[in-house]
Structures are given as C-alpha cells and as structure tokens.
Amino acid sequence: MPFIRSGSPDTQLFYEDFGAGPPIVLLHGWPLSGRFWEGQVRALVEAGHRVVCPDRRGFGRSAQPWEGYDYDTFAADLTALLLALNLEDAVLVGHSTGCGDVVRCAASGAVRPRAVVLADPVLRLDPDTDPTVADDLTDAGLGYRIAMLDDVLRRLFSADGRPSLDQATHRYLLGLAAAASPKGGIDAITAWAHSRFTRDLTHLKPPTLIVHGASDAFAPFESGPVQIAALIPHVVRVEIPHAPHAAPFTHAEQWTRILLDFLA
Template sequence: MERDVSLFYEDFGDGEPVVLVHGWPLSQRFWEAQTGAFVEAGHRVVSYDRRGFGRSAQPWNGYDHDTFTRDLAAVVDALGLSGVTLVGFSTGCAEAVSYTARSDRVARLVLGSPVVYPDPVAHDLRAAAAGHRIHMLDDVLRRFVAVDGHSALDEQTRLYLLRLAADASPRATAESLTVWESADPSSDLARIAVPILIVQGEADAFVPPEDSGRRVARAVAGSVLATIPSAPHAAPITHHEQWNQLVLEFIAA
C-alpha cells in the first residue's frame, strides 16, 4: 500500500483559481514569473511541487503517471477548488491532461510546451541520470533555453534552475522519465471537453514543435495553438511577458 506523501504548495491571491503544474526536472519555483502576474490580474494562484521535487516529500516509489495525476487531484480537492484554469508545462502537461479528462473541477486547460507523447530520448536521459545526473541536467537545461544554439536566458538564472533540478530526488529524476517513455494521451485528449490553449515556443530545441504543441492541436478539435516567435522550450521564463499575456487573455475570453 502506498504511504501518504506530503506535497508542498503555495496559494496566493483571490478570484478564479489558476493551478500551475511544473515539469521535469524542476519545481514550482519555475512559475515565479507567472505567480505575481496572475495574482495581480485578479486570480487565486496555486502551485505545488510534484512528489520527489522541490519541497515535497521524496518517497522511493510513486513516480508513475497515475500517481502524479492523483497527487494533482489531492491538491485541488484539499483546497476545494472549482472552475480551475489548469496550467501545465512540459511533462507536467501529462497529468494536467489526465486530470482534466477525469474531473469536473477544470474549466480551462493551458498546455505550455507540452511533452505528452513518448520519445526515445527519455530512455537515454534515464540512463544518463544513473551515473551522470548533474551533467545530464545541465545539458537538459541548456536545451530548455536554447534558441538556434544560443541561450535565451542569462546564465545566472539558468544555474539557479540547475540548482533546483539538482536538489530533486535522484530516484525521482530518473524514474519520472518512465512516464514520458510510455506516454499515450490519445484517450484522455479525446475525452476533454473544456477549452484548451497550447502555447509553443517556435524555436523549441528540447521537443520539436511538430511533436509537441502542433501534435496536440491536431488531436483536439477546437483547441487554440499560439506560437511565440524565437522562443525556446522554457518560454514561460524566457518570454514570460508574451506567455503570460496569451494565458491571461485566454482566461478572460
């Protein structure tokens, strides 16, 4: 039987709730540029650390798709949220999609640089995590912010992100990648009946746009795909003003 796991969260502001789900291998600190902007726009903003990351508990097991989805449900249920705008980034979009397909608490879904389909690179990253975790994370975060081979983020902030990633459970860092290896969102995407906004960086060097946002948009009729020119995978950080504006306009529509 799975033991109870403590999940760290932050809850700021009032108004319609926005729940932010970070992606591998970071923490809810990823959303610094969104939290203040969304609170100032009149929203209640909740962000949490996925199990194994940030300030949440770091159990040995539980790094699978269903458990991540149950963790998200536990946060929403514990806070009694409804009419939620659920915002996922990268691999965090996987449980955002899964939860939206199963819950009546979500009013809108935002998928930022979604990583929801399987990719062989996940196996390679998991193998690298076993013996070269920090080096692997450093390389991943370089690709997160790269545009045509050049960084779209100052090095101090990139190194801050690397510290966040390095502080995660080594076990969680490796095992979470199995979700990406075996992902199959087709049935969940087909069940979603709420408005969906997909925000994609035009120059994503981590997951090509045609295998990410564009693929999701083709799978979900009526979804809106917004592409930020010259933006990398981590567009919510590097191009936060444009990214935030797109999301806030979607919520207000």
C-alpha cells in the same frame, strides 16, 4: 508551510497559494519545481487571480518517496490538491512533462476545470515513438546526474541555437533540479517516455489553450503541438516566435498576456 497528503505511498506535497479571485493552478515539468512560474505569479495575482503552485512529488519542497512517479499517481496528486483546496473549477496550467498530469486529471472527470492550458507540451501519442532520447537521458542520469541536468537545462532554455539564460540564473535552476529526488527524477523520465495520452486528449471537455515556443530545442522528438491540438475538442493554439521549450520563463510577459487574453 502548506502541505497536503496524497497518494500511494502516502506523500506530503508542498504548494504555494497567493491572491484571491478565479483560481489558476500552475504545474511545473521535469526536472524543476513550482519556482519555474516566478514570472507568472505576480502578474496573475495582480490581474485578480488566486494562484496555486504545487511541487510534484519528488521535486521542489514536496516529499521524495521511493515509488509513485507515474502519470496515474501524478494526476491523482493533482486531483487531491484541487479537492483539498476546493479548486475543482480552476484553470489548470501545465508545462512540458507536467502537461501529462493536467491532461490526465482533467480527462478523468474527477474535477471540472474551467479551462486547460498546455505550455510546450511533452505528450506522447504514438506507441511506436522512438524512446532513444529518453533512454539516453536515463543512462546519463544514472551515471552523471548533475551533468545530465546541466545539459537538459541548456536545451530547455535555448532558442535558435543560443542560450536564453545568464549564468547566475542557470546555476539557480540547476540547484532546483539537482535537489529533486535522484530516483524520482529517473523514474519520471521513464514515465513520460512510455505513457500515451491520445485517449486523455480526446476526452478533454474544457476549453484548451496550447502555447509553445517555435524554437524548441528540447523536445523535437515528441508529438508536436499540431498533432496534439488535432485530438482536443475545443482548442486554441498559439506559437511564440524564437521562444525555447521554457517559453513561460524566458518570455514571461508575452506568455502571461496570451494566457490572460485566452481567459478573457
């Protein structure tokens, strides 16, 4: 299986690499893995792209070190992957909390991505934002981790007050989330609760697409896509009606078409 090594502490990071053509890197958010992008991989490869799906440290098939679950390290991991695979000019796509990795990597200047795509971004801007929701998740994760993950997935995939997943798919995704590092999963909550991305967003140079579900039931407490878009120099924002926070998964065909239209 393909791995690279990155970071401090030195960590083995798993990735999948399919197809040939202009590269697209798909980065998942908390608490899932690169398998979140199943609905995009085939369509993008068939559209003539090379598609790379890494697992963030602590998640999926990547190693689970005790430390390193902060956005500077997440961004350094992504940069290491891009340099190792010669993908400095790739399109970088992030979902949810994974958008922080993408934004910080792209804004650093270490690589020069062709474009940036933020799917349902969870990016804090205001240092006074109430961290209560993240604190509640942390407390629940320390005492009842699997139950907390089960509840989170229901919110990630719910729109207009209704669940979007069948029971079998929900169980599959819960298994992916449960297999992640218990320590890393909690630390990752703290990272996105207390990191600020205003400066990173204002330093984004590539064309940027923001795609978000209009019925996001997971992150209404975050700075919204409108405020995020206002900070980015070259940005297009698209809203998918009646879609949840996990719109790339639940509305895969529509979401992928929006991405390909943007790249065209």
